[in-house]
Structure formats: C-alpha cells, structure tokens
Amino acid sequence: MVQGEDQDRDTVVWSAPSPRLRTLRRGQVAAATLAALALAIGVAGGLGSGVALSVAVVGVIIAGLAADAVMGRRVRAWGYAEREEDLLVKRGVMFRRISVIPYGRMQYVEVAAGPLERAFGLATVQMHTAAAASDARIPGLSAVEAARVRDQLTSLGESQAMGL
C-alpha cells in the first residue's frame, strides 16, 4: 500500500454499511445463481447428455461463488465518514473512488429503500449537490442509521449552506 493511504487511515475513521447489506447481496447473487442453474439444467437436460448437465451445473455454481466473492469485496469497499465540514464516501474495488462533499454544498438528501432493501431493514442515503457528477450515495444503511445520517446531513447542510 502507498504511504498516502496509510496517512488517510490514521486521520479518517470510516463507517461501514450494515452487515445486512452483505446478506442482501449474497441473497441476490444466490437468487441469480439459482435462476441460471434452472436455465442451465433446462437447456443441458434438453440436450440429454449427462456430461453437459454436470459441466453446466458446476460452471454455474463456480460462477455464483465467484460473483459472491466479488460482491463481498465490493460491499466491504463501501465506507463513509462524517467529518466536521464534509462527508467522505469511498467505494469500488477495480475503480476506487473517494468523494469529498462539503456539507455546505448539499441541496437535498434522499433516502430510498426498495422492496428488497426494506425486507432487510436497509436504506440508501444519497446527498445531492448542484453538480450532477457528485457521487455521494451510501447504500445499505440500517433504517435507524439512515435516518440519523439524513438528519445529521440536513442539519449540517442547513448550518453551512451557501449559494452557488
């Protein structure tokens, strides 16, 4: 690792999304794998060859496991830190990104929770600035944490607000 990163680690305390995000992603991968498996069995079974069937099943399961591992890394890569004057969000494994968004730039905060997320008691918090490119999304927060972050961001945004 590079020196700079170590320095960052010292000064910034990252919070991670809820561990349930890992479960949710695992569930999603599992569901996709099962669907692919059903398809593979259907197709390979239709061919009537036992070898094809076993190759397809093993292949799909391996792909599923690999996807799960990738998802795990991606989930672990998410992090956010509420500093005094700005919000830090990091994400990504292949493309590592760190966004710094001053609270004063916040236009509004959006809390979204899809049906799956709701089932797991999770929510995504997104902070919007005037720039379309700003990337301040934190997925997989527990509902309580999401509400806290939302309130925190709103109050900080209000107290530090400034025009364009």
Next chain:
Amino acid sequence: MSQASPSEPQGRPLESGAHAIAGLQGNWQRLHPLSPLVRAGRGLIAIAVILLIPGYGGRQGSSGNEFTHAGVLVVVLVVALVSWLVTRWRVETGVLRVDSGLIRRSSERFPLSQIQAIDIVRPGLARLFGLSELRIRLAGGDRKAGRLAYLASTEAEVLRARLLDMRGGVAPITSTTAERALITVPPARLFASLLLTGTGLVLELVVVALVVLAVLAPGAAAAAISAGAVWLFALLVSAFRRFNAGYHLTVADAPDGLRLRSGLIETAAETIPRGRIQAIRMTEPLAWRLLGWCRLDVDVAGQKARGRQDRNEAKAVRSLLPVGSREQAASLVATVFGDVPTERLAPPRRARWKSPLRFYFLSWGGNDRYAVTTSGRVRRVTDWVPLSKVQSVRYVEGPIQRRLRLSSIHLDTAGRNVHAVLRDRDQREARQLLRELPERGRLARQHELIAGPSYTSI
C-alpha cells in the same frame, strides 16, 4: 444592419414605455398583439406557402384541399388569438406575475428580489416587427426562466431597466451606461475561424466534391445534391447558427455582470451575473492552433436542458469569445477570474503509459482560488474552475492507474459541460490534493462571502 446594438433605448421612451409602466404599477397588461403571429411564425409561413402555391400556381388542386388548409389556418389563428387574450402580466408587491392558458391555466410568479438577469432576445421575425422577448432568469439555476414574448422593443427596454431597479440590492442599472467594452469579434475572423472548424471543413470538402462532380458529371452531381440535400442543409444551418451567435459579439463589463451582445438575424443581449460563472473552457482545435486562435466558453450553473425552449436557452449560455488570440483569451480570463494560476504541473512521466496521446498537453495548476487543467491532443482544452464553485472533489483510481501508482482528481461544478479533471497525478500527490482542495475551496468561499464574487474589474 441598421440595428447593430439591440439594447439601446431609442425613440420616445416615455410615451412608448407606457404599457410597461402601467404593468409595473400593478395593472394587468397583455403582450404585444403581434406576438401570437410571431410565435406561430414558422408554422404560418409554411401554411401560407402550401395555401398560396397551389392557389396561384395551378388550379388543378381540389378545392376541398384548400378548404382544409384554410381551416387549419383559421384554427391556428384562433388558437394564437386566444392564447394572446388569456396571457397577462403585472407586477404585484415585489413579484412579477404572468398568467396564461385558457384550459390549463397557469400563473407564474417571479420574485423580483431573486432575479439574476434579464435578457433581451430578438428572433428574426420579431425584429421585423420591432418586438423583443424578455427572459427573466432567477437565482437557483434549475428553475425555468420566465418569458414575456413578445413586447415592443422599447417597452422591453423600459421594463427590463425598471425590473432590475426594483429587485434592489444591486446598484440600479440602465441598459448601456457604465459598461466597459472588453472585446469585439471582427466578422471576417469569425468567418475564417468557422471555415477551419470540423463542421466548416466537412462543409468545404462537400462543396469541393460537389463542384468537381458537377464539372465531371453534372447528372451525378444533381443526384447527389438531391439525395444529400437534408444533410447539406443541416450542415449549413449548424454553421450559420454558430456564425449568427458569434456575429458582432461584444463582451462588456457591466456592474451587474458580463454583458454579451451578438447576432446577425437573431440578436440576443444577455447578462451573465457576477459569481455565476462555474468554469471557463478554452478550446484550441488543431487548425486554429497554427494561427494562435482559441475559443472561450463559459459554463453557467443550471440543470440539463429539458424542453425546446430551455434548450435554446442552454445554447444561449455560451461563447465568451467565439474566436480570438490567446492574449485576448488570457485577458478575458483575467478579467472574469482575476488572479489565475500561471504555473502548470505536468504529471509523472509514467502517465504516458496510461494516456499516451493526451500526455503531451496534460497538466494542472492551482492557487488558493482557482484550478486550471489542460488536456487533449488534437484539440487542446484548458479548463479554469474557481475552487469556490467546486461542489465535490472526487478521487478516482482505475486498475491501470493503480499499477502505475497514478490517480485522478475530479472537481465537480454545477456547470453543464465543464468539469475539471486533474488526470493521472502521482498517487501521493492526489491523496494530498484530496485532503487539500476541499479545504482550499472552503477558504475561497469564505473569501468570496466577505469580498463579494471574485470577478470585479472596476
């Protein structure tokens, strides 16, 4: 070109501004009676052509067809008339109110205190009738601009000046006083520069090819022209648009902002308020670089264009300098932004592996107030971004960059197009910048809050 300068109150301001003043005093006012005609202009002309040509040309067309055309014409006229009848405006206490619509009534209110700028636009047909459109832009960027289309030009001038007076806060402004012209663009150079851009070169190639073809095989040329007429026309229109937008462009420094005036057929006078400029971009296409020319564009805050009207407006926010020398560009940038960084830092040499082409020009520079980045190979692009306008700072490190220990820093602004990227910096430098730049931005904002928007030249 008798009307070189569109925003000059002439004639009898007192008498002809009567409607405007009545409206300002709170009496309902309608738009100019000819405005529906101008609005429906293109459609009406098309209908008239369809109507008249068979009517006078040959009498073969069935009369039923003509009745249909006449019916369409009447319907269009009635719709236009009704829309004119139901559209009214007046100034209520501190608010400009515009009511419109018969079936879907809408009532828009524009708080005078939030007016950022009022622009006067004159499309070709409106100019013929001496009409102008007022576009009222509010602070906040993403909101729709208010439109009063159309008013008599003199009324528009009076109304604009009075509305700007009434919004308070800023020193009262009358249309052309206290302006300091910074730059004008000679039409000849504009024309030459357009011939050297991408569209221009394509157009020239097409014309040359057609001429050659016409000499060698006239029949084939005619076929080619008729087949490609639409494309040729589109090319011509796009080239003409740029010519029109840059024609006689004058940039002036006024108390309320930068005032741009331009146009051959459609004239526009537009004010870019102080402190609203998010970024400046200098573009130097290959052919222009040989001549030492460049183009300057400003980026102003705003959401993506939605409707047609908004798109037109988005286009209007535009070139500060359609073509000029690098010295002119530098002096404009200095006027608008003040003290911009002069020193540039090149990325480490290993960045050549990741950006082999653009490495040649790749650099960035920064001081306490601004960042400037250069990129591109064929077309050199230089972006200036005031750190006080930066909405967020992003650090991005891709797989190739990681291998080369490089990373990029993005400075996001509220502008539409320009966003500065400090590409392929050394990783340690980038980390350092990620810590520093938000802090510098904060200080720059505080500085601006105290000292007012940076761009003051008076």
